Every structure is written in structure tokens, then in C-alpha cells.
Amino acid sequence: MEFDSRKRVVIENVKPEVDSGRFAIKRGIGEKIEVTADIFADGHDVVSARVLYRKEEEREWRSAPMKLLQNDRWKGEWVAEEVGRYQYTVEGWIDPFKTWQQDLRKKIDAGQPSRTDLRMGIRYVEEASKRALKGDREKLLRLAETLSNEKDQEAVVALSLDETLSELLTLYLDKTFTVFYDRELVVVVDREKALFSAWYELFPRSCSPEPGRHGTFKDCEALCKEVAEMGFDILYLPPIHPIGKTSRKGKDNALEVLPDDVGSPWAIGSEAGGHKAVHPQLGTLEDFERFVEKAKAHGLEIALDLAFQCSPDHPYVKDHPEWFRWRPDGTIQYAENPPKKYEDIIPFNFGSDDWRTLWEELRSIVLFWVGKGVRIFRVDNPHTKPFAFWEWLIQEVKKDYPDVIFFSEAFTRPKVMYRLAKAGFTQSYTYFTWRNTKRELTGYLTELAQTDVREYFKPNFWPNTPDILPEYLQYGGRPAFMIRLVLAATLASSYGIYGPAFELSVTEAIPGKEEYLHSEKYELKHWDREAAGTLRDFIAKVNSIRKENPALQTTWNLSFHEVDNDTLLFYTKITDDLTNMIMVVVNLDPFHTQSGWVKVPVNKLGIDPAQPYLVHDLLSDDKTIWQGESNFVELNPQILPANIFRVRKKMKREMDFDYFM
Amino acid sequence: MEFDSRKRVVIENVKPEVDSGRFAIKRGIGEKIEVTADIFADGHDVVSARVLYRKEEEREWRSAPMKLLQNDRWKGEWVAEEVGRYQYTVEGWIDPFKTWQQDLRKKIDAGQPSRTDLRMGIRYVEEASKRALKGDREKLLRLAETLSNEKDQEAVVALSLDETLSELLTLYLDKTFTVFYDRELVVVVDREKALFSAWYELFPRSCSPEPGRHGTFKDCEALCKEVAEMGFDILYLPPIHPIGKTSRKGKDNALEVLPDDVGSPWAIGSEAGGHKAVHPQLGTLEDFERFVEKAKAHGLEIALDLAFQCSPDHPYVKDHPEWFRWRPDGTIQYAENPPKKYEDIIPFNFGSDDWRTLWEELRSIVLFWVGKGVRIFRVDNPHTKPFAFWEWLIQEVKKDYPDVIFFSEAFTRPKVMYRLAKAGFTQSYTYFTWRNTKRELTGYLTELAQTDVREYFKPNFWPNTPDILPEYLQYGGRPAFMIRLVLAATLASSYGIYGPAFELSVTEAIPGKEEYLHSEKYELKHWDREAAGTLRDFIAKVNSIRKENPALQTTWNLSFHEVDNDTLLFYTKITDDLTNMIMVVVNLDPFHTQSGWVKVPVNKLGIDPAQPYLVHDLLSDDKTIWQGESNFVELNPQILPANIFRVRKKMKREMDFDYFM
Secondary structure (H helix, E strand, O other): OOOOOOOOEEEEEEEOOEHHHOEOEEEEOOOEEEEEEEEEEOOOOOEEEEEEEEEOOOOOOEEEEOEEEEOOEEEEEEEOOOOEEEEEEEEEEEOHHHHHHHHHHHHHHHOOOOHHHHHHHHHHHHHHHHHOOHHHHHHHHHHHHHHHHOOOHHHHHHHHOOHHHHHHHHHOOOOOOOEEOOOOEEEEEEOHHHOOEEEEEOOHHHOOOOOOOOOOHHHHHHHHHHHHHOOOOEEEOOOOOOEOOOOOOOHHHOOOOOOOOOOOOOOEOEOOEOOOOOOOOOOOHHHHHHHHHHHHHOOOEEEEEEOOEEOOOOHHHHHOHHHOOEOOOOOEOOEEEOOEEEOOOEEOOOOOOOHHHHHHHHHHHHHHHHHOOOOEEEEEOHHHOOHHHHHHHHHHHHHHOOOOEEEEEOOOOHHHHHHHHHHOOOEEOOHHHHOOOHHHHHHHHHHHHHOHHHHOOOEOEOOOEOOEOOHHHHHHHHHHHHHHHHHHHHHOOEEEEEOOOOOOOOOOEOOOOOOEOOOOOOOOOOOOOOOOOOOHHHHHHHHHHHHHOHHHHOOOOEEEOOEOOOOEEEEEEEOOOOOOEEEEEEEOOOOOOEEEEEEOOHHHHOOOOOOEEEEEEOOOOOEEEEEOOEEEEEEOOOOOOEEEEEEEEOOOOOOOHHHHO | OOOOOOOOEEEEEEEOOEHHHOEOEEEEOOOEEEEEEEEEEOOOOOEEEEEEEEEOOOOOOEEEEOEEEEOOEEEEEEEOOOOEEEEEEEEEEEOHHHHHHHHHHHHHHOOOOOHHHHHHHHHHHHHHHHHOOHHHHHHHHHHHHHHHHOOOHHHHHHHHOOHHHHHHHHHOOOOOOOEEOOOOEEEEEEOHHHOOEEEEEOOHHHOOOOOOOOOOHHHHHHHHHHHHHOOOOEEEOOOOOOEOOOOOOOHHHOOOOOOOOOOOOOOEOEOOEOOOOOOOOOOOHHHHHHHHHHHHHOOOEEEEEEOOEEOOOOHHHHHOHHHOOEOOOOOEOOEEEOOEEEOOOEEOOOOOOOHHHHHHHHHHHHHHHHHOOOOEEEEEOHHHOOHHHHHHHHHHHHHHOOOOEEEEEOOOOHHHHHHHHHHOOOEEOOHHHHOOOHHHHHHHHHHHHHOHHHHOOOEOEOOOEOOEOOHHHHHHHHHHHHHHHHHHHHHOOEEEEEOOOOOOOOOOEOOOOOOEOOOOOOOOOOOOOOOOOOOHHHHHHHHHHHHHOHHHHOOOOEEEOOEOOOOEEEEEEEOOOOOOEEEEEEEOOOOOOEEEEEEOOHHHHOOOOOOEEEEEEOOOOOEEEEEOOEEEEEEOOOOOOEEEEEEEEOOOOOOOHHHHO
């Protein structure tokens, strides 16, 4: 410990900070970084402080002033304007001239400043002049002279307390004993889609318009328009690589396999290639690249699946036996989580002494697809690979491609999920999939949006996935799908669905399980995209509401409010400047009409409780006049299970009532 | 960042830890150190963990096992048996054999362990044998052989799942890739008085039995018996050094001084010497040393005041002008906090370029008194000196004298007080002095006893000091003194009073202020220690209750409970093993009898709600039979404003009712 009696400022409890600065916080581009800290010194001297920040590759710090909030807590804020890694820290110092001014003011109140008191101030002006640039130096010297020669004490006092003087002196403060916070913290700034995105997952092999024919990238191109019209901006494909034959699973995960069974896309690798190849029946690499381009023309970005595992037929198994585990009988160790066995899937042995070559190969896979224009990866089961690997991989890739987004598919224990997020994953799957009641949703969302978790864990809400058809959807049917869609799309700023099973409200599950019956994971599907009752238009509506309302483009402004019916959920999302105010009411009961009185946070919305305001339901386009806190809502799930109100308040009293109409 | 694919365990969120390990936690000797941490790995492997600890000067770690609580949170505990500095940290590793056993159990449940599965276990046994000590090596090799040759699969399984086998293998685990927590944390272990102490403050110069004569150390000796009989164990003296004459303050802090005015003991230094001298009228250094010895014979330890400041006559001012601030008119800068001026007191300039020699001199003062047998220092206004100075000083002194106790007299903003505690102060003054209502007391005590603050901030509660006669005491009179004494003595395990002003219930204050009228700080006092109404016996009773009841010897077991009257405060203090259970009820209203129904936490006390239990009021010696949660109390502040119940529960149903009598 280096001690210096002259470094008197203390800076502690700096936020945001993850695990003592061990991990970066995350922000989307344009998001504010509000830095707070406890800052103080011994005694009564005046302390000043600022936030310092810079891009990691820069030498010079930029700065933002900090202001005292209360109880020695200070705050400063800045906005990261570029994608990449920034550092930030806090600087604090004692300002002797401002301290002298403060004491002088107190002495004046007590009527007792002496000539000596005033002469001490002149000393500070003279000292500052020695450090000042030429123009200012003369200015300060002249000032010191005026102060010394002026006979009228009141004039001296007035000049001494001048704000522009203290600002000039601050400029030439002696910062020899300025104090910096112990650590330089890091924020990873991601592009906008990290913050606000709507995902659509589909199996390319099921995209053929002809029943029974294996879909191709070309078929997928034809679907881009429809997906884009639904308002999605990311089209995510399960693995597109060659599928192994050895131990291939049949339909419904059967151990017996029939000749035309297509196998699970997650059993990656065959004689046709591994993670850098595409499944021959989907097309060629060139077809894929063209598909990526076509999708882009529709405003769709393609996301690929990173499933770091092999089928027994993957070329790696022969070429790199050192990357796998071998059993005493000489067979390769397949994946198992007793009593479950996955004979068609071979995990890598990350405990291998040759782990370095394995890590490098896996990095080369990501960079290969980056080279093909892919910038978004959904990562399969990251929690079964070492945390250190992900931390390294994500840093390595983002070093050159800071716009790459990694989406963690870990449905596991909370601390494991959070650690993956800290290790660098841009977005994460969540427990939203199983949070259905008011209590469950408010509890979970409060943890995600109101605690320090929000600094590093960026939720992406999925009502269903190819692996999960939740009980709530199985039993609740079409209204349940609408309910879960509105919740996912308005609670979190990033969400996604697995379609067309979602928009067609597919509810058939394996009895007693939350898995799809006849899962698309093991067979080709032919979906009737035009079926009656499709939620396509409803989804399009919800997505267009998200795009038009900035308040729905962040998760962090979420706030729950009272409603006197436990099957109704009521929450607001409001922009900082109050220009976009959204109130959502959702009937969580997919079977019955529910009604109740919501308690509108009029104060927070800046609404005069004595004046009417317009609530415009963007889903139904209905408009209603409300007043005060308590207002009535009623939702029939067979028609519309939710309201997404935009609040339009009467901005000025003199405005005509016509304004509302 | 060094990455290794094979170091798979994560250890995070370790507690207790102060400011990322920047500061030590504190414990009294014999107190438990419960270490908790989030510990987990990727995948499903079995993780094990332990706490490591050692005295700072030791090389080898000792260890205590950690157990999983829930949600990946682990706990281990140990007890520091010596005074001094210990380090502690956490170690975690993956146990491949236990993982294999866990998988085997699951496979058996599913009915499917294969020969190969079992042979993998043998491989672990063989590997461990290579690392084992001779005797164990043979044992393991024999076991591996038995397992390999045994034809009966059930016998192999039974042998493989044997607990002693897994324990033996744990002993010879390959720990190459064990993971240690990032930081080695520190705990400062103090002697018992740091944890549990009762302080009595008096002015030695007022100890003369003859009115008007300046008291001496000899006079103080004569008072030791009385102070010890009141049950105190620390006798704290305001500064005992020569007092300056220049700018000396008169009675009642008057600027005019009369010839017989004695001045403030905090205006330290005259031609008779400075911080290493004693006031000539108190006696000689030898007298002081004899007094320390005499006090010890009564079980009293002497605490001195460290007031690092000088009178204008202090020898330092001439010998070390570089340690002070000088004004433009050539005068020395006295202490001021505008509009207040303290012309008799000159602060050191810790911003001096010669701060190193100043620090060393101040250390030499502490070591001087340590050399005279003093091991407890009450430090005056530490918040007006740099935090770095205290951190250095306390570490320096405790390096050779780990039994020294530093008590911080900082009545200032909360974060400043907490930072001083982090910097190393053993105990701290608190806001207790101004916390009177139920809401204030429960709020403040919850902050002190139930949050992380308790790891470093050790409260010492004072109902009055020579500087503070709180309004509550001024108006409440004698019952108020009793109330505040019981609160101080039973809420916190360390407390103190400034006497005899306390036991004589002195209430005369400067009008409109919380300061004593005719303060002893500026004049000699002659106290009538035998005055009617003295609280001496009451205090003795409370202190003896503290000594007899271990539950009152720690602050951390405090727990508030409901009572249906807001002027009654009800709390319990219970030892971990439930052998000592104290319930305190205090009437916070010094004027009126108050009554109400308390809600006894019978479950926590292990009391059968259907059975009677005895509550024995240790203050009045009354015994009552209570039953269940709700019980009635009534307190007349003119008689006794509090109950300190010891709970004696019926331990076994078969015991006779006589037990209670």
C-alpha cells in the first residue's frame, strides 16, 4: 500500500461495476452510462469530481462532470457513440480556491472576514497564474494586483466570490494530488440490434413449398418477404451443416431410424463436411451467401447456430481424436446426462491437453461464417463448455468484429446463466418461457430490469422454441399465444418466436412433457402458412407498434403498477423525456374475460390528475378518455387479451378539447 | 487475462469482503468467520470447495470444508484463535470420481450401467494410486484389481459407490486445475475488549476530593474501586497533557480568560511539554504509570485520548513550523470551521511536503504511551485528518502490538464514519446518541447489525459525552438516563458513559444547544458522587447482567420484534446454541407508564407454544410465567423503564412445574 498524506480524496462504491471490475458492463449504442460513486475527503474542503472515459485504444481521457446528489453520492453521465470497448473511471480532487470561497461566504454571514482572510485568496490567484497559459496568466496576474490594491473591502469580496474567477482557477488547478479510482472499468458497446430486436426462428429444410421435398436456401429466400412483413429483423436458422448418419435419431427422437429420416441438425458433420460446410440438400455455400444478401434486401439479418459438438461422422473425429473423450473400450464418449443418452452427438473434451488447438479451431469456425456475412450467432448450450472458453472466444471475435452478437442458449441455473452473460454473451435466453403469473412475471422482471443484473445480462424473451412448448401454450391455445407474444414483445426489447409453430398456435405436445409432438428437430415439416387463425397479422401489428414507439425499444424503463385483479398485469414503459408513454394491460387468463381498475402513475407521466387524457390502444385502435389514477379495463381473451395504450396527455391547458379527437 | 480450458470452476461473490478486498474485515477473538461464495462449473460435474485460511505470517493454509446451501451458494466457517491478521480465501475443484459415482447412481436408477461404465471408475482408482502415499497406494491398487476381477456386477457397483472409497480418492485428487478465488482477503482479529466492553469517561482534574483543588492521578486511583464496582472495564481519560496558555479559553468557552481558568485539555502543549508529557498538576509520568497499574488491579484498563493537534504553545510549533499552516500575515493558522473559531487549537497541516516526518512523530506518540502500558486509544476527530494517515498508523502500531484498540470519535457523515472504520479503527462512535424513537432505533440498528457494515464498523454506544448532552436527556431527566443506559448497554455489546454527569443525571444545558452548561471541558468540577438519586447501583446492575449473559456480549444477534405500542421497544439477543436467551422491553417514554402486548418469537427460541415458560426480569428480579406469542408488559419509567428478561424454557415435558419456582 502506497500512502500519501496529500492524496485526500476517497472514491468508492463506483457503479456500474461488475464483480469489482472483473467483467465489462454492456450498453447498446446511444445508451447512457450513468456513473455514480461515493466521493469525499477528510475535513470540510470542497471536493470536485468527474467521470473519465475513452475507447480502449485511445490514450487521452475524455471527461464528464460529476455532481453531488446527496449523502456524498456523486453522479456523472456520458453516451458511447461508437461500437466497441470503452474504459471509464472516476477522478476526484480537492479545490482549495473553492474551499476558500466557501469559508469566505460563511465568514461574511458571520460578519468577520479579515484582510488576512482575503489575502489568502490572492495567494491562490497568484499560484494559479504560474500554471496558466499566456493569455490567462496575464489576466490572473492583473486580477491579483487589483485585489491587492483595491481599498474597498466589499469590492474585493465581490471579486473574490466571482464564479468566472473560480472557473478560471479550476482550469489551472494543481492536480498533483488528484485521486483516481482504483480501477479502470470497461463497457462493451454493441450495435442497436443487441438492444432492440425481433427474432424469427425457422428450419430451412421445412421451407419447401412442396410437401415432402427437403427445403433449400432458395426456398428460404422466398419466405423472407413474409417474415419481414411480420416485422421481424433477425431470421435465425438451426444448424445448416451436414448431418451425421451414425446413431442418427429417427422421428420423435426414436432410436430406430428409417431410410428417409433426416436426423437432428444438431448432430453436425458427415463425410460432406463439418461446421464450415452446408448441408448438401440445402444448397451450396454460394446459395447460402446469396440467401444472406436477399434477406438483407428485406431488412432481415441471418443468425446462425453455433453448436460446438459433432456427430460420430464429423471429420474432426478422425482428424483430431485428441479433442474427444475415449472410453476404456476404445469407443468415443457420446453426450449423456444420465439417464439421457445422445448417441448421435459427441461433445468436445475441453479438458484435453490439446485444448489450445481446439479453441483455435472453434474460433476459426466463427470467423469462417463472419467471412460469409453472418454477424449474429445463437450459441447452443454454452453452459456445457468452460466459461473461460466463451470469454476468450467472444473477446477474440469482437476484437476485429465488434458488431458480432452472441446469443446464449443456456436454460440452466441462474448463476450459471449470469456468469455466461458476464463472460461476454450479448444476449441471453431467460426463464420468461415459464413465468406466467403476475407474481412470477413481476418478480422475474424486477430482478432482470431493476437490479445490477441489468448491467451485463440482456434478456431476449422466447414464448416457445423447438425444444420447449410450454404447458401454458399447450392448454391456453390461440389466446395464450397472443398473451405470451404481447408479454415477450413489450416486457423485453428483444424477443423471438419459433415459427410457424408459433403463429399457427401449434399445441400438440408429447404427453406430460413440454416438448413438441413430432418435433421438427427430427423430421421435415410442411407448414400451411395460410391456415385460418394464423397470428401473422397480429404479430405484424405488435412488431410495428414496437418499431413506432421508442419506449418499447429498451427493457430498462419497465415499471409495474397496481391493478385490483391478479389475472391482469399492468405496466408502463416511458422514454426519459416523456415524449413516448406506453401503458400495457395484459389478461393473463387465456380462458375468461377479466376486468379491473388500474392505477395509472399520473405523477410519473406528468399528468395533471384534474385533467383528462387520451389513451389510444394501438392494438385495437380504440381511443378512450381517462382521468386521474383509477381507470377501468376489461379484456376478453377470445378477442384481444391485451391493450397497448399510448398515452397522449393534454400538453397545455389552453389547448382545445379537439386535440383528443 | 490468462485462460485455461481445464480450470473450470468459478468462485465469485465471496462474503464477507469489504470493497473488493481493499479492506480487512474485523472479528473479536473466538468469533466465527462464516465464508460464503457462489461456486459452480460448466456442465454437470461434481464440484467441491473449501475455505483456506492462515495467519498472515504463515506459509501453509489451513482449511475448512464448504457445503452447498442452495442455488450454487456454498458456506464454510472457521474460528480465529489468535489476535492478529489472518488471510482467507476459497478453493474449488471438480471431483471426477464423485462425478462418475453420481452418474453411476443415475444409471442404476435407470437400470443401465454397462461394463464400460464400471471400468471408467477403475481407471480413476488406478490414477489416484499413482499419487497416493505408500500404504494407500497398495490399498488402491488392490481395490482396482478386485474391481477388475469381480464377476458379480452388483458387488462391483456396491464397492464403487462406497463413501470411504470416494474419500480416499479425494485425498489423492489431481489438483493441477484447482481454482482459487482471485483475492486473498484479510480479517483483523482483535482481543475480547474490542467486542465487549463498558467504558467510563472522567476528567482526572475533577477527581480531587477537596473542592477547588486540581485533581491528580493519585486522586484517580482512589476512584478506581467505585468505577470498577459500577461494572466498567475501561476508564477513559480526556487528554492528560500540559495545556497551552496562549488563547486559552475561559469557563463556558469564553474568550476572556481568568487567572485560575484551567483551559481545555484538548489544547495540548506548553513549555512543560507536548503529547508525550503529562500535565504537571496531574502528577508525573511515574504517577501515571502507577495509576495504570492500580487500575489494572481493579480490572480497569486505562484508555487515553489521541488528539492530534496543538496549543499555540506546543513545542512542535517552534521546532517544526513545517508541520503547520501559516497565514499571509505570518501568523499560524488556528482551527476553524467558519463561523466557529478555535484560537487555542492549531491543527497539523497534513498537506505539508514534510508529512512523512509528521506521520512518524505521531506514530512515536502512540508508541510512547504503548510503552507506558496503554493499549486503548480514543481518537479525537479522526475525520479531520487524512484517511490514509489512519490506515498507515493503525497498521504500523498493530504490527507489533496487535492488542491495541483504536476508538474513532467521528460524529460526521455516515460514509466518512464508515471509511474510518474500514481504514482500521477498532470501534466507532455512532448516531445512537440521537436515535430515540422506535423507528429511529430499529432503522439504525438494522443498518449496523444486519448489513455488510457489521463486517468492519463496530459500534460503541454513548448516551452522553462531554461534548453532547442530548435533548432527550435534558428533558427526560433521570428516567431518560435509565432508558438510554439500558438501550446502550443491551443493544450494543460496547458502550460507555461520561460520568459522573451521567449517573448524577445532569441535565443543565446551554439553552437551545445540546452542550453542557458550565462544561467540564473548561473548568474543574467537584462532583457529589454520593448524591441522592445517583444511578450508580442501577448501572452496576445493568453491567453485571451484561457480564453474566453471553447473549449481551455481541451486537450481531440483535433482533427486533413486534409490540403493539410505538413507545415500547422489544428485542431479543440469543446465543447460537440457545443456552442464553435475553428479551428486552424498553419504555421509550420517560414520562408515562406504557403497556402493550409483545409478540415473543417462540419458534426462534425453540419454545413450544402450548407450554408455559419462565421470564425472569434480571433488573427487578421479578419472575413471570408466560405462554405463547402474545404477552403483556407494563413499564412505569418512574420505577423501572425496562425489563431485561432472561427466558428459561421448560426443556423437557416430563420436568416438574417446580422447575419454574
